[in-house]
Amino acid sequence: MSALIEVRDLNCGYGTRLILKDINFDIQRGEVVAILGGSGCGKSTLLKHLIGLFPPLSGSIKIAGIELVGTSGNERSDILRHFGVMFQSGALFGSLTVLENVALPLESFSQLDAAAIDALARLKLRLVGLEEFADYAPAELSGGMQKRAAIARAMALDPKILFLDEPSAGLDPITSAELDELIRRIAETQQVTFVVVTHELASINAIADRAIMLDKSMQSIIAIDTPQALANSEDIRVSGFFNRGQTPQKAAAND
Numbered sequence: 001m002s003a004l005i006e007v008r009d010l011n012c013g014y015g016t017r018l019i020l021k022d023i024n025f026d027i028q029r030g031e032v033v034a035i036l037g038g039s040g041c042g043k044s045t046l047l048k049h050l051i052g053l054f055p056p057l058s059g060s061i062k063i064a065g066i067e068l069v070g071t072s073g074n075e076r077s078d079i080l081r082h083f084g085v086m087f088q089s090g091a092l093f094g095s096l097t098v099l100e101n102v103a104l105p106l107e108s109f110s111q112l113d114a115a116a117i118d119a120l121a122r123l124k125l126r127l128v129g130l131e132e133f134a135d136y137a138p139a140e141l142s143g144g145m146q147k148r149a150a151i152a153r154a155m156a157l158d159p160k161i162l163f164l165d166e167p168s169a170g171l172d173p174i175t176s177a178e179l180d181e182l183i184r185r186i187a188e189t190q191q192v193t194f195v196v197v198t199h200e201l202a203s204i205n206a207i208a209d210r211a212i213m214l215d216k217s218m219q220s221i222i223a224i225d226t227p228q229a230l231a232n233s234e235d236i237r238v239s240g241f242f243n244r245g246q247t248p249q250k251a252a253a254n255d
């Protein structure tokens with residue numbers, strides 16, 4: 001079976017400004033793939049191009065075998081319907097309840113009646129453990145609960161792929177670990193594919209089947225593999241990212 005996401009010879013950037021070049025990778029159905037790399041290397045840029053927010057300078061992005069680059073109209077809408085997205089700044093609408101936030105995509109993009117929308121939105125809230133908080137205002141929730149509610153909203157239309165930009169940003173380590181558990185559980189129980197931009201080592205190790213590592217000076221991918229293989233890479237740019245803050249002896253002891 002072909003990969004769910006196939007990226008070939010992708011060059012992306014803004015206007016004529018090239019940020020990433022020669023990007024090639026496949027992501028299989030049900031995989032959780034992390035996009036890593038130092039600040040400003042283009043992680044968010046890659047994500048924004050994968051979800052069709054910006055047109056690439058050249059190259060191909062196929063989702064379930066269908067080309068995203070250059071498509072328009074209904075064909076494009078059909079592809080984008082498979083995506084759920086949670087941006088770092090993807091705050092919930094403060095004037096709506098948690099349930100109304102989750103219901104919003106269903107109201108905008110489905111033909112369902114109010115009762116069906118209410119039931120589906122509650123189902124998504126149950127999936128993230130927030131059913132009891134349906135009528136709360138987002139501001140009444142903790143940071144971790146807000147992220148879970150945002151994931152429920154991103155799941156509203158039953159996407160095949162969830163794109164998350166720095167989901168653990170601003171969370172303490174325990175809350176961040178709970179979010180990691182939720183991501184893994186959704187991937188495994190709902191067969192959702194995740195593409196997650198993150199620089200949190202603990203999260204990468206906890207959730208990622210594979211990681212794509214970008215490098216600013218190369219303007220490209222320098223490694224794609226399991227987190228364990230990347231941590232043991234002979235390329236110091238790669239293993240150094242995983243062994244940050246550890247002396248070589250300590251890193252070796254952890255092998």
Ligand SMILES: Nc1ncnc2c1ncn2[C@@H]1O[C@H](COP(=O)(O)OP(=O)(O)OP(=O)(O)O)[C@@H](O)[C@H]1O
Nearest residue numbers: 014017019037038039040041042043044045046199
């Ligand atoms: N909308 C935009 N228009 C023009 N340039 C942009 C735009 N967004 C990002 N850039 C530039 O693209 C480069 C890569 O930025 P990007 O945000 O993708 O990196 P990142 O790896 O996600 O960084 P960080 O980890 O710091 O969030 C930066 O030089 C940035 O200034």
